[in-house]
Amino acid sequence: MGAGRLYAAVAAGGFRRYATYRTATAAGVFTNTVFGLILAYTYLALWHERPHLGGYDEGQALTYVWTGQALLMTVSAMGGGFEDELIERIRTGDIAIDLYRPADLQLWWLSADAGRALFHLLGRGVVPLVVGALLFPLALPTSPLTWLAFLIAVGFGVVVSFAIRFVVALCAFWLLDGAGVAQLSWLLAVFCSGMLLPLNVFPGALGEIVRVLPWSALLQAPLDVLLGTADPLSTYAFQGAWAVVLLAAGRLVQSAATRRVVVQGG
Amino acid sequence: MADTESRGTEPYGPARAEAYGRVREGLRAYRLITAMWIRSTMAYRASFAMTTFGNFAGTALDFVAIMLMFSRIDTLGGYSLPEVAFLYGLSATAFGLADLALGSMDRLGRRVRDGTLDTLLVRPVPVLAQVAADRFGLRRLGRVTQGVLVLGYAVAALDVSWTPLKVLMVPLALASGAGIFCAVFVAGAAFQFVAQDASEVQNSFTYGGQTLLQYPPTVFAKDLLRGVTFVLPLAFVNWLPALYVLGRPYPLDLPSWAAFAPPLVAAGCCALSGLAWRVGLRSYRSTGS
Numbered sequence: 001m002g003a004g005r006l007y008a009a010v011a012a013g014g015f016r017r018y019a020t021y022r023t024a025t026a027a028g029v030f031t032n033t034v035f036g037l038i039l040a041y042t043y044l045a046l047w048h049e050r051p052h053l054g055g056y057d058e059g060q061a062l063t064y065v066w067t068g069q070a071l072l073m074t075v076s077a078m079g080g081g082f083e084d085e086l087i088e089r090i091r092t093g094d095i096a097i098d099l100y101r102p103a104d105l106q107l108w109w110l111s112a113d114a115g116r117a118l119f120h121l122l123g124r125g126v127v128p129l130v131v132g133a134l135l136f137p138l139a140l141p142t143s144p145l146t147w148l149a150f151l152i153a154v155g156f157g158v159v160v161s162f163a164i165r166f167v168v169a170l171c172a173f174w175l176l177d178g179a180g181v182a183q184l185s186w187l188l189a190v191f192c193s194g195m196l197l198p199l200n201v202f203p204g205a206l207g208e209i210v211r212v213l214p215w216s217a218l219l220q221a222p223l224d225v226l227l228g229t230a231d232p233l234s235t236y237a238f239q240g241a242w243a244v245v246l247l248a249a250g251r252l253v254q255s256a257a258t259r260r261v262v263v264q265g266g
Numbered sequence: 267m268a269d270t271e272s273r274g275t276e277p278y279g280p281a282r283a284e285a286y287g288r289v290r291e292g293l294r295a296y297r298l299i300t301a302m303w304i305r306s307t308m309a310y311r312a313s314f315a316m317t318t319f320g321n322f323a324g325t326a327l328d329f330v331a332i333m334l335m336f337s338r339i340d341t342l343g344g345y346s347l348p349e350v351a352f353l354y355g356l357s358a359t360a361f362g363l364a365d366l367a368l369g370s371m372d373r374l375g376r377r378v379r380d381g382t383l384d385t386l387l388v389r390p391v392p393v394l395a396q397v398a399a400d401r402f403g404l405r406r407l408g409r410v411t412q413g414v415l416v417l418g419y420a421v422a423a424l425d426v427s428w429t430p431l432k433v434l435m436v437p438l439a440l441a442s443g444a445g446i447f448c449a450v451f452v453a454g455a456a457f458q459f460v461a462q463d464a465s466e467v468q469n470s471f472t473y474g475g476q477t478l479l480q481y482p483p484t485v486f487a488k489d490l491l492r493g494v495t496f497v498l499p500l501a502f503v504n505w506l507p508a509l510y511v512l513g514r515p516y517p518l519d520l521p522s523w524a525a526f527a528p529p530l531v532a533a534g535c536c537a538l539s540g541l542a543w544r545v546g547l548r549s550y551r552s553t554g555s
Contacts, residue, residue: 022463023461023463023464024463024464024465024466027463027466030466030467030470035477038474038477038478041481041486041487042481042485045485046335046338046339049342050338053338177313179313179317180313180316180317187320187323187324187327190324190327191330196327196334197335203337
């Protein structure tokens with residue numbers, strides 16, 4: 001029970017930390033709304049040309065745009081979360097202090113990231129979605145159960161996103177400068193998460209490949225649950241499987257990395 | 267350097283000479299600070315190569331998205347892929363040049379917040395030049411390269427009967443477009459004096475503006491087009507000159523000579539943003555901590 005309270009406190013800290021920057025949050029909401037507007041018009045042009053592209057009708061495509069903008073920060077599709085800080089701590093050697101703490105490294109950062117995700121869901125998610133719903137005819141579900149199913153899928157998405165970024169950050173133990181891998185990971189996430197374009201619009205085999213990669217758990221999977229184009233349970237199974245695999249990989253890398261740590265005296 | 271000795275002997279009167287001197291001084295400072303950052307970047311060549319490539323690939327994803335769209339459609343908003351590529355290439359290159367020159371301006375808010383702007387104020391060098399050259403990122407050449415490549419593809423693939431005027435339109439649009447985006451960067455930084463924590467607002471006008479311009483104007487609602495033509499004149503970056511080259515009418519009723527207005531619009535924008543910068547800098551109160 002004690003451990004549970006510790007990680008809950010870390011998560012609450014993660015939430016409060018981002019909640020402090022109110023102007024920045026407002027500015028971010030503005031950005032997500034501007035990009036939502038631009039994307040909504042381009043999607044309209046796209047679906048005007050090819051109705052039912054990727055199995056979505058126009059309303060679903062617009063919903064995809066605005067909910068996608070609302071979720072970008074929550075699932076850290078563009079990076080910029082805890083991983084930069086963790087990479088910095090590994091580079092400077094502060095990581096040694098973290099390893100001495102009576103808390104698990106992976107769980108610690110997962111809790112902090114969950115707090116961050118929850119804040120971004122509320123702080124940066126709600127307003128763009130409301131603005132989008134006021135300006136465009138969105139196909140939002142009316143059943144509270146669908147919304148609940150969607151939020152669970154978002155939760156899974158956050159965990160998968162964390163698991164990927166944790167492994168990426170730990171690469172800094174070997175590379176010293178983690179900027180390169182972080183950038184590569186960011187590119188893959190943008191391309192394969194459905195942020196660039198819905199994954200079912202990708203042509204042929206490329207579309208099939210990106211749909212089974214872990215990044216599709218970030219945006220595409222929760223959005224499909226919301227739009228009613230995917231079964232929630234099989235979506236959870238897919239996301240959960242990737243979460244387990246990637247978290248386990250993170251554990252392995254973590255134990256290999258901690259054996260590498262040399263604490264300089266003095 | 268000949269910069270210092272010629273000051274005061276200008277034939278335009280002392281006030282004007284002083285203004286010229288300030289500009290020259292600013293450019294010189296900008297050159298020196300950028301050179302310093304380039305040298306420091308080049309200390310880690312592998313890292314430089316990687317980040318430049320990352321910059322290239324990151325921006326290329328935008329065009330990949332457009333190509334993926336065109337794998338499913340033949341025209342978007344009535345425009346073919348080479349035509350969209352032409353719009354994209356012009357705006358991406360113009361934006362890339364502005365981003366290369368002034369891309370660090372959005373860090374100003376952070377400097378206002380943590381008080382490090384004070385350090386820049388006490389140096390005998392124009393603050394704008396210091397902020398603009400701060401952490402100059404040569405890796406941003408990746409973005410320019412990507413824009414130029416797409417523009418090259420578009421020019422090769424377009425079915426346009428090139429006249430001398432149409433050929434001239436390309437460099438004209440690139441230079442004025444870069445000027446307009448530079449003005450947006452400076453105006454955005456001036457806004458940071460007031461807002462401090464709002465660099466993302468600036469991003470929505472810079473990166474957002476570039477994203478908007480890479481698609482044909484026919485895609486967007488008339489009100490949005492009016493906004494980016496008459497209020498924040500982004501339409502002059504690429505839409506108006508490109509539509510002249512492509513021989514298409516502009517969705518709003520504008521006279522055809524509007525396609526030649528970008529240099530004037532760019533000059534006007536730069537003057538206004540310069541004014542905004544001065545007002546912002548004057549209003550600056552240090553955090554005092």
